[in-house]
Structures are given as C-alpha cells and as structure tokens.
Amino acid sequence: MRVLGIDPGTAKLGYGVIEGKEEFRLVNLGVLSLSCHLPLAQRINLLYLKMLEIGREFYPDEVAIEEPFFSQNARSALTIGRAEAAAILAFSLQHIPVCVYTPTQIKMAVTNYGRSSKEQVQEMVRLLLSLSEAPPSDAADALACAICHWQQKRITTIIHDSRG
Amino acid sequence: MRVLGIDPGTAKLGYGVIEGKEEFRLVNLGVLSLSCHLPLAQRINLLYLKMLEIGREFYPDEVAIEEPFFSQNARSALTIGRAEAAAILAFSLQHIPVCVYTPTQIKMAVTNYGRSSKEQVQEMVRLLLSLSEAPPSDAADALACAICHWQQKRITTIIHDSRG
Numbered sequence: 497m498r499v500l501g502i503d504p505g506t507a508k509l510g511y512g513v514i515e516g517k518e519e520f521r522l523v524n525l526g527v528l529s530l531s532c533h534l535p536l537a538q539r540i541n542l543l544y545l546k547m548l549e550i551g552r553e554f555y556p557d558e559v560a561i562e563e564p565f566f567s568q569n570a571r572s573a574l575t576i577g578r579a580e581a582a583a584i585l586a587f588s589l590q591h592i593p594v595c596v597y598t599p600t601q602i603k604m605a606v607t608n609y610g611r612s613s614k615e616q617v618q619e620m621v622r623l624l625l626s627l628s629e630a631p632p633s634d635a636a637d638a639l640a641c642a643i644c645h646w647q648q649k650r651i652t653t654i655i656h657d658s659r660g
Numbered sequence: 661m662r663v664l665g666i667d668p669g670t671a672k673l674g675y676g677v678i679e680g681k682e683e684f685r686l687v688n689l690g691v692l693s694l695s696c697h698l699p700l701a702q703r704i705n706l707l708y709l710k711m712l713e714i715g716r717e718f719y720p721d722e723v724a725i726e727e728p729f730f731s732q733n734a735r736s737a738l739t740i741g742r743a744e745a746a747a748i749l750a751f752s753l754q755h756i757p758v759c760v761y762t763p764t765q766i767k768m769a770v771t772n773y774g775r776s777s778k779e780q781v782q783e784m785v786r787l788l789l790s791l792s793e794a795p796p797s798d799a800a801d802a803l804a805c806a807i808c809h810w811q812q813k814r815i816t817t818i819i820h821d822s823r824g
Contacts, residue, residue, distance in 0.1 A: 535760075536748065537748045537757075537758040537760070540748050540752070541748075541749065541752050564738060568734050569734060570732050570733060570737035572734070573734035573735070573737040574737040574738070574740065574741040575741065576738065576741065577737065577738040577739065577741025577744075578742070578744060578748075580738075580742060581704050581742035581743075581744075581745035581746050582745050584700065584704050584742075585745075585746060588704070588705050594701040595699075595701070596701070
C-alpha cells in the first residue's frame with residue numbers, strides 16, 4: 497500500500513509518500529509554497545492542480561491529511577481549511593480514499609506521546625524511515641501523518657486476517 | 661449576465677441567482693444544510709457535487725462568494741474555509757470566473773453602509789429585487805453578494821463603453 501500524507505499550513509504544504517505491506521519505506525517528500533499574490537480562486541485552483549500532479553507522479557492508494565490545531569487564529573484556520581478542502585477534493589473526486597487525523601493521533605502514532613514537539617516528530621520520522629537526516633518540519637509532519645494512517649490500516653489488516 | 665452569489669457558513673450555505681443587463685432580477689435562491697454526520701472528505705465531496713448541480717441548473721456566467729468575518733472563532737473559520745474552497749473549485753475548474761467580496765464591500769453595495777445589520781441587508785435585498793417578503797438571512801446574504809458583483813461589473817462596463 498502506498499500512502500500520501502499531507503500537512504496543509506498557511507504558507508506551506510508538506511507532503512510525504514511511504515509504501516510497504518509489512519514494513520514501510522520512504523518514496524518521496526516535499527514542501528510546496530502556498531504564498532503567492534494571485535487572487536483567491538486562482539490560488540485554490542493552483543493548489544488543486546499541484547495535488548493532481550502529485551497524484552499522477554506517485555499514484556497513492558490512500559491519502560491521509562493532518563487536521564490543523566484549533567489554537568490557530570481564525571485567519572490561519574480559514575487559509576488551512578481552504579487548502580485542506582482543495583487537497584481532499586483532488587483525491588476524493590478520483591475515488592482515492594482520504595482520511596483525516598488530528599495532530600494528537602499523529603503524534604501518538606510516531607512518538608507514543610500526544611504532545612511531543614516538532615523536533616521529536618522530525619527525529620522519530622527520521623528513525624522510522626532510516627533517513628540520514630531529519631526531513632524539513634512540514635514534510636516530517638506529512639510523513640508522520642502517512643505513517644499514522646499506514647499503521648491504522650496495518651492493524652485493521654492484522655485483525656481481519658486473524659479472524660480468518 | 662447571470663450571477664450566482666454564495667454565502668458559505670458553518671451549518672448552512674446560502675445561494676442566490678440574479679440576472680440582467682441594465683437592471684437585475686431574481687432568478688432563484690436557496691439555502692443548503694451543511695451539517696451532517698458524514699466523514700469530512702465525503703462532506704466536502706457532497707458540497708462540491710451540490711455546487712455542480714446548482715451550476716447545471718442555473719448556468720451562471722460569474723460567481724461571487726462572501727468572505728467570512730475574521731471575528732469568527734478558529735473552528736468556524738476552518739469549516740467556512742473548506743466550504744468556500746469547495747464552492748470555488750466547483751466553478752473555477754469549469755472556467756466560470758469566481759470573485760470574492762468582504763462583508764463590508766457587500767454591505768456597502770446594497771445598503772450604502774459597511775456595518776449594516778443582517779435585517780437591513782435582508783430588507784434592502786427585498787426592495788432591490790422587488791420581493792413581497794425578505795429572503796431568509798443566508799440567501800439574502802448570497803443575493804447581496806451577487807448584487808455587489810453585478811454592480812461592479814456594470815460599473816466596469818459603463819466605464820469601458822464611455823471610453824469607446
């Protein structure tokens with residue numbers, strides 16, 4: 497299974513792709529810059545088209561998106577909500593399943609602690625994917641989200657198989 | 661020109677369609693309920709498909725969307741941002757121009773006062789469209805947004821024509 501993780505922010509969108517059946521490995525990661533001076537409709541279109549491009553490049557089986565913190569201010573939340581919806585639509589309209597995880601669920605999955613720091617997430621992602629260097633924070637969050645989803649699916653598969 | 665106005669909220673989305681060249685008249689209005697218990701991705705998909713349906717029913721030449729107030733809390737802003745992006749994508753991917761207006765711009769356009777109340781907007785929309793009753797608040801806001809856009813385009817046309 498190949499999972500694309502997405503972390504939509506106000507100025508940047510991190511993404512990370514992992515794949516594997518019993519273990520996972522890194523396929524790719526990146527950070528898109530969202531800040532530009534185009535009108536809103538064009539900006540959302542551009543992000544949607546970028547998501548389609550990433551879809552065509554990596555053919556994910558499933559997509560996992562990180563929910564923003566609610567401690568954000570309203571302006572940031574609005575911007576992130578728009579980016580999140582554009583990313584969701586780019587994949588769900590192609591019938592690729594999209595799941596959403598809270599930051600706590602993601603941190604629990606990769607660090608076993610729901611309130612770990614950005615640096616702890618980066619370091620655990622580096623270890624779990626056997627990377628020589630920690631990925632940039634936005635991409636690390638996206639990879640952590642992909643790992644969280646991969647683990648959920650893996651547990652479901654194990655339970656399903658054990659019930660024959 | 662036929663203009664579709666949209667007012668995305670947290671639980672409801674108001675829409676209103678007007679048309680006309682030198683004067684405008686009401687074509688239709690409505691309010692969609694957005695609150696349902698589906699997972700996020702399905703909810704956004706559903707809204708996108710509803711927007712496509714409205715597009716197929718009324719064939720707007722242009723779409724005008726009301727920006728939310730920034731005094732909203734972060735959770736509301738996130739929800740509205742998602743609805744806004746889904747509505748924008750439904751039309752802009754079909755190359756129908758989409759413009760976004762602030763509440764102040766819209767209130768100035770219909771009541772000549774940027775801080776008018778919801779009731780004042782409803783009453784002015786009723787008068788401007790010669791309706792016997794004021795439309796529901798969400799639909800009135802959407803119609804006010806459509807009227808704001810129609811006026812902008814009308815002014816641009818008049819200036820353009822006067823320059824020959």
